[in-house]
Amino acid sequence: MVLRKKSVLKTLIPLAALAIVAPLASCGDSAGTEGGGGDKKTIGVSVADQKSLFYVAAVQGMEAEAKKRGYELKVTSANNNANQQVSQVNDLLTQQVGALIFISQDSTAAGAGVRAANQADVPVVAVDQRPESGDGELATYIATDSVKAAKDLCDWMFSQIGDSGEIAILHGVLGSTAEIQRTQGCEDSLKEHPNVKVVAEETANWDETEAFKATQNILSANPNLKAVFGESDAMALGAAKAAQQAGRSGMTFVGIDGFPTMFAGIEAGLTQATMAQQPYKMGEIAVDNAISIMEGKGDGIAKEQYQDTVLITKDNVATEDVKTFYGPDASVDQ
Secondary structure, eight states: OOOOOOTTHHHHGGGGGOOOOSOOOOOSGGGGTTSTTOSSEEEEEEESOSSSHHHHHHHHHHHHHHHHHTEEEEEEEOTTOHHHHHHHHHHHHHTTOSOEEEEOSOTTTHHHHHHHHHHTTOOEEEESSOOOTTSOOOSEEEEEOHHHHHHHHHHHHHHHTTTOEEEEEEEOSTTSHHHHHHHHHHHHHHHTOTTEEEEEEEEOTTOHHHHHHHHHHHHHHOTTEEEEEESSHHHHHHHHHHHHHHTOOSOEEEEEEOOHHHHHHHHHTSOOEEEEOOHHHHHHHHHHHHHHHHTTOOTTOOSEEEEOOEEEOTTTTTTSOTHHHHOTTOOTTO
16 A cells, blocks of 8 residues: 655645735736737736646647637746745736636645635636645646546556566655645555555655655665656656666656657666656647636536546557647657
């Protein structure tokens, strides 16, 4: 059974108490037409960062759809700083954007931004991360079904190691939607594979370097380790590189994202599988939904819109096009 570390959550909880203190301009029906007084109708976008390939691709999808539809985007990046993101959301709202597309740094801190948008009558389209229940009203939530993705991926990984043996798990940012759901999905798979034992868990915060260092320690303490489930591609790549440096061959490393770098890793035999997400498409959907809502046509939009993932292994990595998932600028050479 997976025993998730919960201590990091203590650092996140105080963020839920953050309040938006700057005064809000009136952002009612007029925001749905001009948005900030500009010549174009405007959508605000608040993104956790613009370093992650997932978020870069999502914003590119948003930009492409907005340009096609004649809408302006105001994009802010919080550089993985939850406090900064709360401030940026507040700034967007004072500019009277017609809708807010929100990719939050973490699900707890997101509540303050959603509540502020609700108070300003600005609809919120959440992407990837879901603000915690009770923290405000979302127009819709667009994301990967991370529970299913992790369940299917762990099922595949366990089959590769003969449905028995020792594995390690590298967690993303504790308390984030993706971390919670991907942990749950692998736990569901573990229940069906009682001979697979989790002997080590570390939090690497979606980061390749952190995963590399964590896996070095895991490998030293667990000479019989067969596989590592990285809850993101970056962490899976970091783990695989640590094993390569340590001369530990024959292990299985899997992740979730479908990054171009992971496609390259699978082609090279460094890693073995990923569940490819569709961030570019999610960005397009987010803007399409925001425009529909601003134009008074959003009644038919589902509250939850989960996008499928595709299992990428050595068997299909050469035939699946990474551009399908990460947009026209994506390349396995990235």
